[in-house]
Amino acid sequence: MQPSNVTMSLIRLLLFTLILLSWQASACTNCWVLFNGKCYAFTESFMRWAQVRSFCQKFGDDGDMLIIKSISELNFLKAEISRRSKFYWTGATDEGSECIWRWVDGSPWDPAIGSRMWWQADGKPRSDIKYNCAYARNVGDWDSMSCTKTTRALCKRSLAMGLGVWTTWGDCSKTCGNGNRVRTRLYDNPTPSNGGNDCNHNDLMETKFCKLIDCPVNGAPGPWTAWGQCSTTCGDGEKNRTRECNNPAPAYGGDACNATDLTERMSCK
Structure with a gap:
């Protein structure tokens, strides 16, 4: 008996879905984790909150700090962070507007998401003028601390970004004595590979010793x-x-x- 048109359509849809999922899984390059068409980097790079955004933007046009758009995304992140049992900066801040939280990219703050983020029983962050930047705790909930503290960067971007070419070496960091030169590269060259492994993203920056003259x-x-x-x-x-x-x-x-x-x-x- 010949399969019906409906059956063939379902088979084609299933095959298309499997191919799409396979492509998406490979499009998140090494060190990234895929969820709903976005890639997440749980890095080992420690920095202050203000440094994270420029760091994450190296991963392409839409690379940025962690900005949460849905409850399902929040639940995914809670599970991933709990599994790693580490702290990460998020893109949430109330700096300059105490207790009025916002995302660093200016996107609207969803109270439904916010009420599920914070560890406090009332679903609200603590009110303290010293603690203006939100971080994800190692148990999967959120807290706030001073923006000048350092913890790991957590970045988010779209699919299919690979490592690009190195820039030229920068100037020596010291005019005399021992210093360092730095060069960087971006995730902007599509080289798909299997994703999901943790890494520290040292592949985005290289340093080398330099000394122009003795001090x-x-x-x-x-x-x-x-x-x-x-x-x-x-x-x-x-x-x-x-x-x-x-x-x-x-x-x-x-x-x-x-x-x-x-x-x-x-x-x-």
Whole structure:
């Protein structure tokens, strides 16, 4: 018996769905986790809240901090964060408007989501002018802390972004002495691979040692010698002691010690 048109349509729909799901799973590159067409990076990169957004935006045009759009997304994140048992910054803040929480991208704050986020029994964050940035706790709920504290970055983006090419090396971080040069790259080159593994995203930044010149070293006096003999065997005299400019000695154009700091005199009889 020939399969009916309805049966064939259902088979085609099922095959299409399986192909689409397979493509989506591979389109989240290494270190990303897929949920509802979005990829999430649970990184090991520690930074202050204000640094997270520019970090996440390196992952493409729509890369950003964690901004939650639905209850289902919130539940997914709670499960993922609880499984990892780690803290992560979110894109929620009330900085500049105490107790009026908003997402960093300006999107509306949904009280239905907010009431399920916070760990407090009343579903509201604590009111404290020192704690203006929200983070996800290791048990899957949310709390707030000072935006100047550091914890892990959690980023979100659309599918199918891969590693791009390195930028040129930046300037040395120090004009003299030991420093570092940095180069970066973006997730902007579609190279799909299986996703879902944790990683620290060190693949987005490289540093290398640099030294343009040695820094000048100013000289400083070393220890005193013992006092010398009195200049006379009777009557008023003088004795002295000295020290060298060797703690450290001046180098690379640094200043020498003042001569008056290297000799000390006292009266004697």
